[in-house]
Amino acid sequence: MRIDLHTHSTASDGTDTPAELVRNAAAAGLDIVALTDHDTVRGHAEAIAALPAGLTLVTGAELSCRIDGVSLHILAYLFDPDEPELAHERELVRDDRVPRARTMVGKLQALGVPIEWEQVARIAGDGSIGRPHIATALVELGVVETVSDAFTPQWLANGGRAYAEKHELDPFDAIRLVKAAGGVTVLAHPLAVKRGAVVSESSTARLAAAGLDGIEVAHPEHEGLDEQTRARLRGLARELGLLTTGSSDYHGSRKTVGLGDYTTDPEIYGEITRRATGAFPVPGTGGPRPV
Secondary structure (H helix, E strand, O other): OOEEOOEOOOOOOOOOOHHHHHHHHHHOOOOEEEEOOEOOOOOHHHHHHHOOOOOEEEEEEEEEEEEOOEEEEEEEEOOOOOOHHHHHHHHHHHHOHHHHHHHHHHHHHHOOOOOOHHHHHHHHOOOOOOHHHHHHHHHHOOOOOOHHHHOOOOOOOOOOOOOOOOOOEOHHHHHHHHHHOOOEEEEOOOOOHHHOOOOOHHHHHHHHHOOOOEEEEEOHHHOOOOHHHHHHHHHHHHHHOOEEEEOOOEOHHHOOOOOOOOOOOHHHHHHHHHHOOOOOOEEOOOOOOOO
């Protein structure tokens, strides 16, 4: 059983529509895929309607948070999307994305980059606008070679020259709200150091004490770490009693990683579904799997 629990569609900053994403997940040989767009559940209905037979969809979202001045992301799975307090907080984060993106475009222009808001808006389309859309514009302009190259202190990394802060949830509130909505929480890519400062072990321990369910251990941005660092992350998860997941963080053509390049153990997935009460995985009935 092949399980990828972190993907993005055009509902936020991926390049596949939700329907394309589930079809591509089936074609990649996945059995289970989670759609976790940034701070939105807008893509779920389309993904469910297009879900091929033999593929199960886990509904979720990636919530933008901040602790001790450090940005972090919480993957929320199988929560009730209509729970009003959590829905309101997601809306606040989404509403702040446009003015934040405009600020970053202005900073890039001040740095001499010939970027225009209209270019970024075109790239984002109907998606929840974010840094990957601006990074894609930088690739189009030839400023950087890849989207990942834009996430450095020189450009868009946390604290970088063109970075701008946004409204972000307190992660303790995020965990509380997701739990109240019947969901399960996992700390995403905790050692993605290329993005900037990462959450300390002491902060992770505080999150675990507040009810965090797991840590995303196998992730493409952890590949550059030495084995001792990766082993320490696995050890921390054991010490704190946290589940360990693996995911591609797929963004379509915006990144080079493919669906299913990093996966979650079926036993871990089973525990996630056992803990969830707000929603249930959706089995596909939309026709034969692609070959």
